[in-house]
Amino acid sequence: MKKSFVFGVAAPEYNFIGREKETSRLITNFESGVNTILISPRRWGKTSLVSHVCGKMRDNSDVLIVRLDIFSCRSEYDFYNQFAAAVLKQTATKKDQWLENAREFLVRLSPMISFRPDPSTDFNLSLGITPKTHTPEEILELPETIARKRGKRIVVCIDEFQQISELPDAKTIQRKLRTVWQHQELTSYCLYGSKKHLMSMMFQSRDHAFYHFGDVLFLGKIPTEEWVKYICQHFADNNKTISEELASKICGLVDNHSSYVQQLSWNVINMTEDGENVTDDIVDAALDDLINVNESLFIQQIAPLTNYQINFLRALADGVTTGFGEKNIRENYSLGAPSNIKRLKDSLENRELISVEGKTVTLTDPVFLLWLRRTL
Ligand SMILES: Nc1ncnc2c1ncn2[C@@H]1O[C@H](COP(=O)(O)OP(=O)(O)O)[C@@H](O)[C@H]1O
Ligand SMILES: [Mg+2]
Structure with a gap:
């Protein structure tokens, strides 16, 4: 049954609106093999947009789309397992052929790997990719190998990509990814996530591996x-x-x-x-x-905060958006020394509680703002 309004999941077609320009830009990129980076705060509509675009691409039999969400990845090899599983599963020609796909494309790379015979067992677990069985490069080449074999383009869409920069040894991992991916001709990537400062840094700062990797799109609000x-x-x-x-x-x-x-x-x-x-x-x-x-969610969000951090939120709830380093604001809200301000901003931004645009700071979540006003 169609729901009048939905939240908490990617918006189904009946509930999906707007985003025409972004949709056609993504389709053009997907069809022509241009890498895309999509950035916005949480719950503005990245996953919904990519879903919508994938739906539109369904009729294009020249392009295979692979989607994965790496929010739960905690290590480099966690990522390779999820990556390989998604690529093998979603490029298989028939639904239950992932096992054959895996044998064809993965086992040949490394004959050491053994599969559980039952195809209904959890694929992610049964892949068992470890540093002993596969090099990162072998796994990262997988979509290109498959694309060549099938004579099609592949677009790999990776949701919650900011997670990559939270892994141990993140910079080295990013370099490995970029090094392999930039040489692929038939495979392109759509990398999307929140934590704007992290994502922007990854893709727009010179000393990061993904600098100039593709078309960067900041998703705005729906009018x-x-x-x-x-x-x-x-x-x-x-x-x-x-x-x-x-x-x-x-x-x-x-x-x-x-x-x-x-x-x-x-x-x-x-x-x-x-x-x-x-x-x-x-x-x-x-x-x-x-x-x-x-x-209860908001209470959880402020529970781990220091007094300084809560005071900073209090200032924001009062409508202060700039000038946090000024004496009267620091004193009014007990924000500590001027040197404290940047630390406060960074830590709150990293928790996605605030958004920083140049000198202007705002609370990311408008309902959290209303709650703070009511509570603090
Ligand atoms: N284009 C859209 N049309 C209608 N509702 C949308 C749209 N994009 C997002 N939403 C709403 O916002 C919620 C969060 O969207 P989602 O795509 O999960 O955001 P993100 O991936 O950026 O966190 C959806 O559940 C839906 O309620
Ligand atoms: Mg999402």
């Missing part, structure tokens, strides 16, 4: 008018009515944050009776509910 159309339509599909004004209010309350627009709309539609019109009071109550259901 209010597109949301309003979608919200009004989906209420109408459910025999409920919302005015454009209130739909636009929903967007404003959560600062057009994709996931929260959907979640708040979901609350509102559930609080509205069949055949009824949405009122201002319903939207306010739905917002309260949104803050409440997220409260």
Whole structure:
């Protein structure tokens, strides 16, 4: 059954809106073998966009798409196992042929590896790629080898790619990846993730391995008018009515944050009776509910913070966005010495609690902001 509004998963087609320019840019890149880097804060719509693009590419039989999410990778070889598993599984010509695919492309590389005979066992576990069985290069070459054999292009899409820079010995790993990938002719990559400062550094700073690796795209927010159309339509599909004004209010309350627009709309539609019109009071109550259901998460987020860090958030909640090094602000909010400020910014940015644009600092999560205002 179609849901009126979705959040927490990649938006299915019925719930996917906008992103026309980004979609065609990605399709062009995928078809012509240009590497793409996609960056935005969490839950703005990277995974949904790539899913949408992959759906559009389904009819193009010249390009095979492989997708993997490396959020849970904790070591270099964790990554190679996931990478190889995804490539073998998703380029197999028939659904259950991954085993053959593995034999053809992996075993030939290293005859030492043994497979569990039952194809239904967890593929990731049964691959057993270790430094003893395979070199990183052998694994990283895998998509290119398969592409050549099949006479097709392959696009490997790696979600939560910022994780690569959190692995032990990250710089060396990145160099290995880049060295192999940059020579591939039939394989290209779409690397996407949050932690903007990390991702930007990886791809835009000269002394990083992935400098100039591909087309860098910063995903923005979906504009209010597109949301309003979608919200009004989906209420109408459910025999409920919302005015454009209130739909636009929903967007404003959560600062057009994709996931929260959907979640708040979901609350509102559930609080509205069949055949009824949405009122201002319903939207306010739905917002309260949104803050409440997220409260335990927010508490978890501030639990590990130092007093200085919490004070910094307090300043942001009061609307301060620049000038944290100035004496009166430091004193007002007890932020410590001027030398403390950069450390505070870096640590909060690394936790994705704040976004830093030049000198301007903002809270990344608009509902967290509302909660802070209510709580601190
Ligand atoms: N293009 C879109 N149209 C409608 N809703 C979207 C869109 N992109 C994102 N969303 C909403 O935001 C949520 C998070 O999107 P997701 O793609 O998982 O973000 P990210 O990968 O950047 O963390 C989705 O569950 C959905 O509610
Ligand atoms: Mg995602």
